[in-house]
Amino acid sequence: MAACLALCAAIQIPCLAIGAAQPGFSGQRAVPASPLLDRARKLIQAGDPQAALTLLQQIDVSGPDAGEIHTLKGICFAMTAKPIESTAEFDQAIALRPHDAPIYLSAGLAAASFDNLDRAIAMLSKALRLDPVLPGVRYNYALVLARDARYADSERQADLELASKARRTESPVELWKLKARDAYYQKKWQDAIDSYQKVLVLQPNWAEAYAAIGEALYSLNRFPESQAALRKAVALDPQNGAAHTILGKLYQDDGNQDAAIPQFETAIRLNPNDREAVYRLFRIDSSKGDAANAARLQKQLQGLLAGNLAQSNNEAKATVLNGEGIALEKKGDFAAALDDYDRAAKIDVTNIVFPRNAALLLCKMGKAEEAIPRLRDILSLDPDDAETLQILAVANELASGRAANRRSLPAPQSSR
Numbered sequence: 183m184a185a186c187l188a189l190c191a192a193i194q195i196p197c198l199a200i201g202a203a204q205p206g207f208s209g210q211r212a213v214p215a216s217p218l219l220d221r222a223r224k225l226i227q228a229g230d231p232q233a234a235l236t237l238l239q240q241i242d243v244s245g246p247d248a249g250e251i252h253t254l255k256g257i258c259f260a261m262t263a264k265p266i267e268s269t270a271e272f273d274q275a276i277a278l279r280p281h282d283a284p285i286y287l288s289a290g291l292a293a294a295s296f297d298n299l300d301r302a303i304a305m306l307s308k309a310l311r312l313d314p315v316l317p318g319v320r321y322n323y324a325l326v327l328a329r330d331a332r333y334a335d336s337e338r339q340a341d342l343e344l345a346s347k348a349r350r351t352e353s354p355v356e357l358w359k360l361k362a363r364d365a366y367y368q369k370k371w372q373d374a375i376d377s378y379q380k381v382l383v384l385q386p387n388w389a390e391a392y393a394a395i396g397e398a399l400y401s402l403n404r405f406p407e408s409q410a411a412l413r414k415a416v417a418l419d420p421q422n423g424a425a426h427t428i429l430g431k432l433y434q435d436d437g438n439q440d441a442a443i444p445q446f447e448t449a450i451r452l453n454p455n456d457r458e459a460v461y462r463l464f465r466i467d468s469s470k471g472d473a474a475n476a477a478r479l480q481k482q483l484q485g486l487l488a489g490n491l492a493q494s495n496n497e498a499k500a501t502v503l504n505g506e507g508i509a510l511e512k513k514g515d516f517a518a519a520l521d522d523y524d525r526a527a528k529i530d531v532t533n534i535v536f537p538r539n540a541a542l543l544l545c546k547m548g549k550a551e552e553a554i555p556r557l558r559d560i561l562s563l564d565p566d567d568a569e570t571l572q573i574l575a576v577a578n579e580l581a582s583g584r585a586a587n588r589r590s591l592p593a594p595q596s597s598r
Contacts, residue, residue, distance in 0.1 A: 219247055222254055231261035249279040253288060260292035268292050269301070283313035291322060299330045315348040324360055328367075337364035355384040362394065371398040389419035400428055403555045408432060423452030427459045434562045435555070439466050457486050458531040465563050483532070500530035501596075504539065508594045516547050534560050534567060539594040542573050546591065550580035569595070 218237050225234035235258040243251050256271035272289035279285055290305030306323040309316060324339035340361040344354070362377035375398050378391040385391075396412035399405075409432050415425045430445030443466060449459040464479035507522030523540035530536065537560055544553035557574040560567060569592050576591055 216241065216247065219250065219254075226254065226257055226261070229261075231258040234258050235262070249275050249282065249285070252278065253285050256292060257288055260295055263296075265292075265296040265298065268296075272305075281312060283309045283316050283319065285309075286312065287316060287319050287322070290326065294322075294326050294329070299326060302326045303330065315346070317348075317351040320346070321352045321357065321360070324364075328360065328364055331367070333364040333367040337361055337368070340364060353384075355381055358384070362391070366394050366398070369401070371401050374398045387418055389415050389422065392418065393422055393425045396425060397428060400432070403552060405432055405435070405555070420448075421452060423449045423456060423459075426452065427456060430459065430462065431559065434462060434466065435559050437562070439470070442466060454482075455486060457483065460486065461532050462563065469565075497530045497533075500526040500533065500536060503529070504536050505596060507539065508596060511543060511594060516543060519543060520547075534564055534570070535595045538567075538570055538573070541570075541577075542591060542594060545573060545577050545580060548580075550577040553577045554581060 218241050222234040222237045225231070225237070235255065238251055238255050238258065241247070241251055252271045252275035256268045256275060259265075259268035259271060269289075269292075272285065272292060275282075275285050276289065286305045286309035290302045290309060293299075293302035293305060303323070303326055306319065306326055309319045310323055313319065320339050320343045324336045324343065327333075327336035327339065340357055344357050344361070358377055358380045362374055362381060365371075365373035365377055375395050378395050378398075381388060382391050392411045392415035396408045396410075396415055399408035399411060409429065412425050412429045412432070415422055416429065419425075426445045426449040430442040430449065433439075433442035433445060443463065446459045446463040446466070449456050450463065453459075460479055460483045464476055464483060467476040467479060503522045503526040507519040507526065510516075510519035510522060520540055520543050523536055523543065527533075527536035527540060537556055541553040541556040541560070544550070544556070554574065554577050557570055557577060560570045561574070564570070573591060
């Protein structure tokens, strides 16, 4: 299933944070800094880094303010999109004041603004070690970890920040948003639901939360609750194509084709490259005998498959993942095999072999209740698939507590 949310796009390091005077840059010394330095700080805070840089370049960098001058120059260059110059200034500031946590914080924020995540993480982790209660440091460190797809590490930092009683610059709602997104990307569905619900207490009409909760509930086979959350999501944000796709799947799985059609049509209008929505609508139109629309959608799907080299590579990757899953299953590593089957199914949505292998493995793992909805979803696409019907019959017996002949389950299939 395609993820409901483009969460990485929402996790950003605001440039304003770089331009703002950090602790250690102002109000720190008993003796006021030079008037030029004071004016430069105010210009940065006002969002005029070029004017600030002009002033800073007039100040002698051999005096006691040299570290701060280099830091402020680094901030100015970051705000004007000059990464090489910014890095050089911050390196000079660090050489002069190697134990000044705010310098590392600003250097990390600057690096993050250029998507230099390795440097950003190194700088922010150093700032955190030097001053764990420096306002903004742990939160920004967690943000950058999330941008680097290190969601478990990011979540740990968010938990520490939520538990901290230290003064912080960000609101609790932003911390819960970060924790919710980290849990979402780790597929910790119940944790994601719990965290997003905490956000909704503080921000009741946040569409992302309802969309993510809806997908999490779908993944937990809690379909009526999922449907309610997704309906709320699309009511708040009608442009969320992925939420429309999942809603369509829920209606289709319930046998309500008429309700599924407008959801898939909306999803395709919002995202013409949504192959799953195109494929599912094609199957519905084919089953209803709508030859004209089925032919149009089939042509659209073929165009998506043939016209995208990266997608072709992804389909090959899906086949490889499925094969690796079969090998892992034979070795008895069921959890890893299931993950590979699921990943393959998300990459190639037109190949029912991959989700069928996942459902088949769930039956072997004694999780027939989880397998049944997946099998019904496959049958909503291909009602006559003999192997799926065979697996479903065994799964129904297992789920009802009746003895079932597990030997009648087919072997996992490599591809079709």
